[in-house]
Structures are given as structure tokens and as C-alpha cells.
Amino acid sequence: xxxxxxxxxxxxxxxxxxxxxxxxxxxxxxxxxxxxxxxxxxxxxxxxxxxxxxxxxxxxxxxxxxxxxxxxxxxxxxxxxxxxxxxxxxxxxxxxxxxxxxxxxxxxxxxxxxxxxxxxxxxxxxxxxxxxxxxxxxxxxxxxxxxxxxxxxxxxxxxxxxxxxxxxxxxxxxxxxxxxxxxxxxxxxxx
Numbered sequence: 001x002x003x004x005x006x007x008x009x010x011x012x013x014x015x016x017x018x019x020x021x022x023x024x025x026x027x028x029x030x031x032x033x034x035x036x037x038x039x040x041x042x043x044x045x046x047x048x049x050x051x052x053x054x055x056x057x058x059x060x061x062x063x064x065x066x067x068x069x070x071x072x073x074x075x076x077x078x079x080x081x082x083x084x085x086x087x088x089x090x091x092x093x094x095x096x097x098x099x100x101x102x103x104x105x106x107x108x109x110x111x112x113x114x115x116x117x118x119x120x121x122x123x124x125x126x127x128x129x130x131x132x133x134x135x136x137x138x139x140x141x142x143x144x145x146x147x148x149x150x151x152x153x154x155x156x157x158x159x160x161x162x163x164x165x166x167x168x169x170x171x172x173x174x175x176x177x178x179x180x181x182x183x184x185x186x187x188x189x190x191x
Contacts, residue, residue: 010071013118013132014066015073016117017069019075019114023111024055026087029090031051038153058142058143062136065135069132096161097153112143118132119137
């Protein structure tokens, strides 16, 4: 690592990468719980299974970025406390599946924004952290695509909770269209 990047900047980025890793682990844990609770809907099960595979790959990419940085850190205390709270909330039986999927989608958004922050911070180091950017961009894309896919589950369980009926099947097509648009916008980052 070039000496021109001072330790304070490097440590700040290391902390955000640690936040991402902790949040990514939470995503995996949440999706395993949601998968077990969603066995009544094949499309939700398929979607969550695909997300789990992506998230495990994303965890590997985050670990690669940490290795490239050559500095590790612990997650921010705020993130650690939030994760403990969310783990408790997601384990409660009092929350409906709709509420759990809403919570999960919000966490995906937080993870995406944290990844985008790491990407922009790495760019601002005059290219010193260029190697860091590519794996994080792929993680960001996957997490952003997952947000769109989660909308289908949110609609499905939300409509079922509100009116006791299942929504029309078009909710999944809308989510798939949004993911296709993201793939077009992000080009080579999706592979």
C-alpha cells in the first residue's frame, strides 16, 4: 500500500468495510430465517435461495477488499448495537413476515449505501485503493438488485396481511424488470 495514504483514512475505510462485513453476515442470517418462514411461497423461496448464494459470494468479495486494504478493523459500535437489536427483532414471533421483509429490505439499503460510501472514499484516494473498488461495486450491485427483488415478497406478504388475499402475479414481473434495468445500467459489474 502506498505510503501517501495516511493511517487515519485507511482506518476509516477499514471500519466501513468491517461494517459491511457485519451487515452482510446479518443479511445471510436474516435470509436463512426468512427462508424457513417463507416455505409457503415457491417464488419467495427461490428468490431468497438465490439471494443467499449472492450474499455468500458478496461476503467473500468484502473479505477480499479487506485483504487488499491490508488493514482490518472492528465494526462501528453503532452498527454492532443495531445488528444485535435486529437479530432480536427478526427472531421474535410477534413480527409478521411482511414486517420482517420490510426490515430486511431497509437493511439491504443500508448495506448498499455503506458500500457506495466505501467505493466513493476509495475513489477519493487518488487511485491508491483502486483494487478495492471492483469487488465492492459488485457487492453494491447485488445488494441493490436484492432490494428490488425483496419488493415482491413485501407486496406478497403485505397484501396477504392486509386483506387476506394474494396479490396478482405481476408483482414479480415488476421486480424482475427493475433488476434487468439495473443490469443494463451497471453493465459489466453484474458478473
